[in-house]
Amino acid sequence: xxxxxxTHEVTGLGAxxxxxxxxxxxxxxxxxxxxxxxxxxxxxxKQIAGIRKARKAREIASLxxxxxxxxxxxxxxxxxxxxxxxxxxxxxxxxxxxxxxxVAAAGGPTIDKRKVEIGQPIKSVGSYTVQVRLHxxxxxxxxxxxxxxx
Numbered sequence: 176x177x178x179x180x181x182t183h184e185v186t187g188l189g190a191x192x193x194x195x196x197x198x199x200x201x202x203x204x205x206x207x208x209x210x211x212x213x214x215x216x217x218x219x220x221k222q223i224a225g226i227r228k229a230r231k232a233r234e235i236a237s238l239x240x241x242x243x244x245x246x247x248x249x250x251x252x253x254x255x256x257x258x259x260x261x262x263x264x265x266x267x268x269x270x271x272x273x274x275x276x277x278v279a280a281a282g283g284p285t286i287d288k289r290k291v292e293i294g295q296p297i298k299s300v301g302s303y304t305v306q307v308r309l310h311x312x313x314x315x316x317x318x319x320x321x322x323x324x325x
Contacts, residue, residue, distance in 0.1 A: 177202035179212040180219055182226065184289055192226035241310035244284050248307060252318040253277045259300050259323035269297035269321055274305055278317070297321060 176196045181189050185206070189195050194215055197206065206212040213219070255277045258266045271291040279285050292306045300321050308314045 178215040179206060180215050180223055180226070181206075181212050183211045185211055186292070191229075192223050194223070241313040244309055245307075245313050245315035248278070248283060248286075248315040248317045251281055251283055252320055253281055253283070254320045254322055256322050256324045263300040263323070265298050265300070265321070267298075269293075269319070274317075274319060277319070 177199050178194065178196055179202055181191055181193045181195060184190050188197070195212075202212065207214075213222075253274065255269055255273050257269060257273070260266065271288040271293060274291050274293075275286050275288040286307055286309075290308045292308065293303075294306075297303055297319070300323055303319045303321065304316050305319050306314055306316055
């Protein structure tokens with residue numbers, strides 16, 4: 176078992192600043208090469224405190240506030256305009272950054288792109304449902320319409 180400090184959120188494992196025990200292969204082949212975690216040491220306590228402080232600044236503070244933001248997101252569909260070919264196939268894909276920027280442009284709350292979860296890659300024009308994790312107990316399903324750029 177390897178003891179690591181998470182530097183990014185990993186679904187099903189933990190949030191940035193958490194100290195986790197994972198199998199050696201998972202650490203060596205997935206978490207460390209992708210930069211999602213660093214090795215744990217006694218001197219890393221300052222690093223953990225810094226990560227947690229930054230996380231608190233970005234996080235939605237209360238459960239009630241998270242529910243209110245979730246209601247606003249559910250009620251407002253988001254439109255993302257991207258370059259597309261004649262058949263509706265995109266040049267590239269819609270990313271979490273595109274979605275976070277589109278939510279802010281539509282007058283919605285500022286959301287962290289790392290909290291947006293896209294189930295299947297979005298590579299064609301159409302309507303999609305995307306999940307946004309706002310709080311440990313609150314997540315919102317938002318409707319995303321992908322349209323060709325004019």
